[in-house]
Amino acid sequence: MQNITFNNGNTMPQLGLGVFRVENDDTAKNAVKHAIINGYRSIDAALVYANEEMVGQGIQEGIAAAGIQREDLFITSKLWLNHYGKDNVQEGYETSLSNLGLDYLDLYLIHWPGTNESLMLETWEGMEVLYNEGKVKNIGVSNFTIEQLELLEAKTTIKPVINQVEFHPYFTQESLRNYLASASIQMESWSPLMNAEILTDETINAIADETGKSPAQIVIRWNIEHGVVTIPKSVTPHRIEENINVFDFSLTEAQINRIDALNQDKRIGPNPTEFNG
Numbered sequence: 571m572q573n574i575t576f577n578n579g580n581t582m583p584q585l586g587l588g589v590f591r592v593e594n595d596d597t598a599k600n601a602v603k604h605a606i607i608n609g610y611r612s613i614d615a616a617l618v619y620a621n622e623e624m625v626g627q628g629i630q631e632g633i634a635a636a637g638i639q640r641e642d643l644f645i646t647s648k649l650w651l652n653h654y655g656k657d658n659v660q661e662g663y664e665t666s667l668s669n670l671g672l673d674y675l676d677l678y679l680i681h682w683p684g685t686n687e688s689l690m691l692e693t694w695e696g697m698e699v700l701y702n703e704g705k706v707k708n709i710g711v712s713n714f715t716i717e718q719l720e721l722l723e724a725k726t727t728i729k730p731v732i733n734q735v736e737f738h739p740y741f742t743q744e745s746l747r748n749y750l751a752s753a754s755i756q757m758e759s760w761s762p763l764m765n766a767e768i769l770t771d772e773t774i775n776a777i778a779d780e781t782g783k784s785p786a787q788i789v790i791r792w793n794i795e796h797g798v799v800t801i802p803k804s805v806t807p808h809r810i811e812e813n814i815n816v817f818d819f820s821l822t823e824a825q826i827n828r829i830d831a832l833n834q835d836k837r838i839g840p841n842p843t844e845f846n847g
């Protein structure tokens with residue numbers, strides 16, 4: 571697995587498994603376990619996905635089946651808006667740890683910026699406390715705009731290591747991507763497959779035919795080529811295997827440009843400046 575390096579020197583696998591909209595039953599457990607057995611080392615969880623318990627069981631069974639250690643994995647979860655405010659962050663974190671059956675997370679994210687700027691800043695201060703106390707290995711944000719990141723930079727101490735945002739060929743976020751690169755904040759893509767919608771795109775399918783790869787592999791590889799961390803979700807064993815099988819080929823510059831040109835600034839998720847849970 572290819573790793574990226576954060577602004578604090580720590581590393582993260584460039585590809586992981588997403589678990590949004592996965593039932594808190596054997597579906598979650600088996601998907602996570604299957605992923606770990608097949609080489610995934612990063613799992614993207616969240617309190618609000620309401621499946622951390624079974625994701626946690628999948629992690630334990632995956633560790634046993636793959637013969638690895640907890641330290642070999644990179645586990646992310648996210649603080650939901652009900653725990654915003656400096657003094658509430660710890661409770662949100664402890665809840666996720668207990669749900670997952672873990673004693674630390676590799677990465678903890680503020681899930682959405684929310685519409686209240688001072689609350690956002692206080693919440694980040696709570697994240698800084700967790701980090702400074704050594705309870706979490708890395709802290710970051712999700713769905714933050716350039717303006718919100720600039721505010722954090724101006725008013726708080728620790729720079730987020732990552733910003734997890736919607737990113738797919740119809741929403742390429744070029745200005746945010748350039749800003750993050752210049753600020754040394756890693757970009758991570760959510761809904762990289764546009765929740766499967768992108769897989770029927772003509773250009774993606776043409777490039778899949780040219781390379782002998784699947785449309786999902788083309789889109790995931792395009793994330794890798796752009797240096798973006800990506801977390802495609804699947805609960806289907808053969809797709810879980812397919813989605814990690816993207817490190818034995820590359821796209822040409824021309825193919826990358828053709829995919830970049832598909833941008834329509836089309837979101838499938840909420841606009842972060844308006845979303846409040």
Ligand SMILES: NC(=O)c1ccc[n+]([C@@H]2O[C@H](COP(=O)([O-])OP(=O)(O)OC[C@H]3O[C@@H](n4cnc5c(N)ncnc54)[C@H](OP(=O)(O)O)[C@@H]3O)[C@@H](O)[C@H]2O)c1
Nearest residue numbers: 588589590760761762763764765766786802803804805806
């Ligand atoms: N931070 C945030 O606000 C935020 C928001 C949304 C998502 N996320 C994270 O990002 C992850 C990924 O996003 P997502 O779950 O919204 O969508 P996604 O990964 O873009 O797409 C998932 C869909 O694609 C299908 N799929 C996966 N691999 C496939 C393949 N090889 N061939 C055909 N279909 C395939 C899956 O079906 P099956 O599962 O049925 O195989 C599922 O329906 C989430 O799970 C979550 O961890 C974060």
